[in-house]
Amino acid sequence: MDNLIICKRCGSDACLENIVSDDIRTYHCMGCGFISNTFMVENNEFYEQQIQTLPEIYKDLMYQDDENKWWFPSTINLQEQGMVFVEGTSKNKWKWASVKAVKRTEEDKKKNPKVKSDWKMDMSNIKYFEERDYMEALSYISVLPQ
Numbered sequence: 001m002d003n004l005i006i007c008k009r010c011g012s013d014a015c016l017e018n019i020v021s022d023d024i025r026t027y028h029c030m031g032c033g034f035i036s037n038t039f040m041v042e043n044n045e046f047y048e049q050q051i052q053t054l055p056e057i058y059k060d061l062m063y064q065d066d067e068n069k070w071w072f073p074s075t076i077n078l079q080e081q082g083m084v085f086v087e088g089t090s091k092n093k094w095k096w097a098s099v100k101a102v103k104r105t106e107e108d109k110k111k112n113p114k115v116k117s118d119w120k121m122d123m124s125n126i127k128y129f130e131e132r133d134y135m136e137a138l139s140y141i142s143v144l145p146q
Contacts, residue, residue, distance in 0.1 A: 008065035009034050010132075027071075033084075033096060033134030034063065034071040041068050060091040080119050082141030087128070096129040098137040 005027075007015035012031020019025055026037040039046035047070065051059065054072060063071045076084040082101045088094025102122040104115070129137040138144045 007031055007034075008036075008067065008069070009063045009071045014135075027069075028074060029071075030135055030138075032131065033074050033137070034061075035074045036065070036069045036071040038069070040070045040072075042070075055086075057086055057088050057090075057094060061086065061094065076138065076141075076143065078141065078143065079117055081143060083121055084134075084137045084141060084143075094131075096131070096134055096137040098127050098129060098140040099123060100125045100141055 003017045003019070004013065005015050005017045006013055007027075007029040010029060010032035012029055014030040016028045016030065017025055018028075024038055026035070028035045037046075040050070041047055050072070058072050061073055065071060073086040074084075075086075078101070080101055082099050084096055084098045086094055087097040099121045101119045102125075104118055104120050108120060109115075127137075127140050129140075135144055
């Protein structure tokens with residue numbers, strides 16, 4: 001079940017809380033684009049695994065709320081629509097990057113025959129959005145209506 005709650009990171013009223021079970025909740029804020037869940041607390045195995053695999057810029061941007069949950073930027077990767085992710089060099093210099101997916105050409109398929117997808121991310125159409133423009137980044141790849 002999904003509920004709209006106030007985001008613990010940015011204060012937006014557009015944070016989706018998904019209640020998976022009595023013990024498991026996930027959070028995805030449409031205001032700031034950050035995500036968290038009940039396992040994102042220090043000394044939790046899931047948290048430790050995330051810390052080992054997250055890109056450095058994502059670790060730099062992490063935020064700990066008043067319930068000790070850590071929030072980090074989301075990454076959206078929809079094979080036929082596109083991707084939204086963080087790109088930057090520091091927590092003071094970053095933006096949302098949004099890239100549309102395009103159909104692979106026959107030439108693409110010959111160059112990379114092992115790739116089974118008919119789609120690819122076309123970095124030539126990358127568009128950048130400010131921190132609070134996460135929903136616009138999603139709209140660019142048609143996740144949300146424009």
